[in-house]
Amino acid sequence: MMLKNSIVSFVFALFGTIFYAHAQGNVLFFEEYIDFSIDSNYFSINGIYSFQNTNVRAVNQQIMFPFAEDASKIDSIRIINLYSGKNIDFIRRGNFIHFTVYLPIDDTVDVNIFYRQKTAAENKYIIRSTQSWGKPLQTAVYTLTAEKNIKIKSFSYSPDTVKESDDKILYTWKKYDFMPEYDFEIILDE
Numbered sequence: 001m002m003l004k005n006s007i008v009s010f011v012f013a014l015f016g017t018i019f020y021a022h023a024q025g026n027v028l029f030f031e032e033y034i035d036f037s038i039d040s041n042y043f044s045i046n047g048i049y050s051f052q053n054t055n056v057r058a059v060n061q062q063i064m065f066p067f068a069e070d071a072s073k074i075d076s077i078r079i080i081n082l083y084s085g086k087n088i089d090f091i092r093r094g095n096f097i098h099f100t101v102y103l104p105i106d107d108t109v110d111v112n113i114f115y116r117q118k119t120a121a122e123n124k125y126i127i128r129s130t131q132s133w134g135k136p137l138q139t140a141v142y143t144l145t146a147e148k149n150i151k152i153k154s155f156s157y158s159p160d161t162v163k164e165s166d167d168k169i170l171y172t173w174k175k176y177d178f179m180p181e182y183d184f185e186i187i188l189d190e
Contacts, residue, residue, distance in 0.1 A: 026055035027103060029130070031139040036125065038186060039147045042075070043123040044116040048082070051111065053103035061103055065113065066096040068124035068183070075116045082110040119150075121188050127180040136179035144171040144186065153189035156182050 034047035053059050067074055071092035079088040079099055088111070090099040103109050117123075130137055144159075146152060146169045159171040 026053060027059060027061045028052040028054060028135065029133045029137070030135075031137055033139075033141045034125070034143070036142065036144040036184075036186075037146070038119060038123060038144065038150055040149065041119055042116040043119050043186070044114070045125055046114045047112070049111045049113065050108060051101060051103060052108045053106060056105060058105050059103045061101050062098060063101055063111075064096050064098045064129075065090075066126040066129050067115075067117075068095070068126055069117065070095055071097055073117060075118075077115040078113070080112045082112055083107075119188075121190055123186040123188070125184040127184050128182060130178075130180050136177050137175070138177065140173075140175040140178045142173040142175075142184065145169075146171070151189040153187045154185075155187070156185040 029049065029051055031050045032047055034045060037044045037046075051061065053061075071094065074092075077090065077097065079090055080086070081088055081101060083104075084102075088099045088101065090097040101109055101111055127140075148164075148167055148169060155171075157173055160174055161170075161172045163170045163172075
């Protein structure tokens with residue numbers, strides 16, 4: 001049964017990727033702003049993702065959003081279309097979710113995605129999936145708020161700035177014309 005589920009997930013992911021790649025000619029994923037936070041319990045992600053429809057007709061764009069682990073282990077997923085202000089339904093499949101975003105003719109739509117997962121020794125956020133869109137992000141801004149008791153060993157990308165307060169540390173990354181070569185990782189010192 002587990003093999004059958006794996007095969008079904010693989011076929012769905014393959015079909016979804018083909019559909020996803022076909023539709024991308026008219027839809028651009030051009031920027032993201034993500035606030036990460038980490039404490040002893042959770043690694044949380046709260047992002048705004050911007051899409052542009054360059055087509056002469058409205059589009060219902062299917063989005064496949066990957067996770068670093070099985071989607072069943074992801075907690076508190078919330079997706080909101082900031083253009084309409086409405087929640088977006090999604091379906092969990094393997095290590096991703098998929099959902100559909102309506103994009104009006106020659107317009108942009110911002111989508112807010114929030115979720116969290118248990119804090120681990122290696123905390124990963126998938127950004128290499130940007131490559132599947134075929135173009136770099138015009139702008140990518142990431143912040144990480146970490147409690148001071150969290151000892152960070154390394155990052156996959158060096159932060160641009162680090163600011164400390166009494167009980168937290170704020171790390172910031174700003175990227176332009178950004179095509180990620182590897183995923184965003186926070187490795188903790190145990």
